[in-house]
Amino acid sequence: MENRLALVIVVDGLRASALGTYGNIIYPTPYLDALAARSLVVEWLLASSPDLSDYYEAVWHDLPNNLYESNVRSWLLTDDHLIAKRAEEGCFTEVFLYESPAKASASEVDQSHFARFFDQASEQLAQWQAEASKLNTHGLLWVHLQGLSGPWDAPLEMRSHFLDEEDPTPHPIVEPPAAIEIGEDPDELLSYQVGYGAQVQLLDSCIAGFVDTFEKTGSSAELFTMVTGSSGFALGEHRMVGHEVSQLYSEQLHLPCLVSVGNRKAPLPRVRGFVHPCDLRATLLDWLGVVDTTEDSSESLLRYLAGEEVRIRQLALAYDTAGQWMIRSPAWMLKTSSDEGTAQLFVKPDDRWEANDVASRCGEIVEQLNQLLTTCQVQGKEGLDFRKIELAEDLISPRR
Numbered sequence: 001m002e003n004r005l006a007l008v009i010v011v012d013g014l015r016a017s018a019l020g021t022y023g024n025i026i027y028p029t030p031y032l033d034a035l036a037a038r039s040l041v042v043e044w045l046l047a048s049s050p051d052l053s054d055y056y057e058a059v060w061h062d063l064p065n066n067l068y069e070s071n072v073r074s075w076l077l078t079d080d081h082l083i084a085k086r087a088e089e090g091c092f093t094e095v096f097l098y099e100s101p102a103k104a105s106a107s108e109v110d111q112s113h114f115a116r117f118f119d120q121a122s123e124q125l126a127q128w129q130a131e132a133s134k135l136n137t138h139g140l141l142w143v144h145l146q147g148l149s150g151p152w153d154a155p156l157e158m159r160s161h162f163l164d165e166e167d168p169t170p171h172p173i174v175e176p177p178a179a180i181e182i183g184e185d186p187d188e189l190l191s192y193q194v195g196y197g198a199q200v201q202l203l204d205s206c207i208a209g210f211v212d213t214f215e216k217t218g219s220s221a222e223l224f225t226m227v228t229g230s231s232g233f234a235l236g237e238h239r240m241v242g243h244e245v246s247q248l249y250s251e252q253l254h255l256p257c258l259v260s261v262g263n264r265k266a267p268l269p270r271v272r273g274f275v276h277p278c279d280l281r282a283t284l285l286d287w288l289g290v291v292d293t294t295e296d297s298s299e300s301l302l303r304y305l306a307g308e309e310v311r312i313r314q315l316a317l318a319y320d321t322a323g324q325w326m327i328r329s330p331a332w333m334l335k336t337s338s339d340e341g342t343a344q345l346f347v348k349p350d351d352r353w354e355a356n357d358v359a360s361r362c363g364e365i366v367e368q369l370n371q372l373l374t375t376c377q378v379q380g381k382e383g384l385d386f387r388k389i390e391l392a393e394d395l396i397s398p399r400r
Helices: 030-037 050-060 063-069 081-089 112-133 157-159 186-215 277-288 363-379
Strands: 004-011 040-046 071-076 095-098 139-145 221-230 240-242 257-261 270-276 316-319 324-328 333-339 341-346
Touching: 004 112, 004 277, 030 186, 030 257, 040 316, 050 081, 050 277, 063 071, 071 081, 071 112, 081 095, 095 240, 095 257, 112 186, 139 221, 157 186, 186 221, 221 277, 257 277, 257 333, 324 363, 333 363, 341 363
Parallel strands: 004 139, 004 221, 040 270, 071 095, 071 139
Antiparallel strands: 040 257, 221 257, 316 324, 324 333, 333 341
């Protein structure tokens, strides 16, 4: 196999709905949308928990060790202390921690945290590519960015672009909210929404230059690029704002994922079934020609590119430490709370933001999904291969 290089960019707090390719029309994300046009777009990557550690437990489970045993060089660059520590405890070849926190809004784009981070990442990229070429080995550069959970220091004029003349001047929020309840004042919510939008636009422009540098390396190696999120961000859909909100709604669980392989330019098929974070690990190992020793239900997304028949998942599951559970089928989403003894049911995909609870009118559906949820709980969070579960027709296509 020819020398292969993989670049994975994980952005914390980046919800799927922040990108144009997932339906955002409020602020432009031109580069990521252009990347999506030539990538495999995962329609429904759903986190199994809002917690970052749970995400990496799924994505990195045995990954560094598998790479090490297969002599694949693996580098990590991050601005998150906890992710750096976790990587150091694993088998990454080298770990780089970028420490330069922003304390105020940048006056220029190139002075922002994102810009400075990706400048440093470009330097490490050149070193990593040179080392992989010299050793004639496969290589992985994993970039984890605090992203929307980190400092919001985009120039204030970027926030102003989203406002009408009668809107108030946006607050210079630098520390993003963790989990706050929004009151009745619409201007308060607007400040957070435009702050988030400005950061996403800034991210889009900074990622553009970095990925272009990677893809124009001039190396003969085959290239793989993945851009994805590790958690979502609540922006008032359920009266909460922040990156630590734990409500198990789509704004926290639905993540973007774009996979670009080689020099493909033609549009690629979208992955329509439910994808789990562990599938990202399986995809990466598949690309690098490394045997995945993990015994789970993970599935390489490269099978879609090869035109193979893929049996997609029709169920997704999420949970948190507060006793909340979410189970999702193509036609429904059930959210339960064992502590409160409550259940909410939403029609999918129509009810995008889970605004209309129909549990009281669809008791049979609630009962069916509760039975499936109980089975999952008995067998363990990861104990079922959802691809092998046959769903009743009314869980796939709701009665209209």
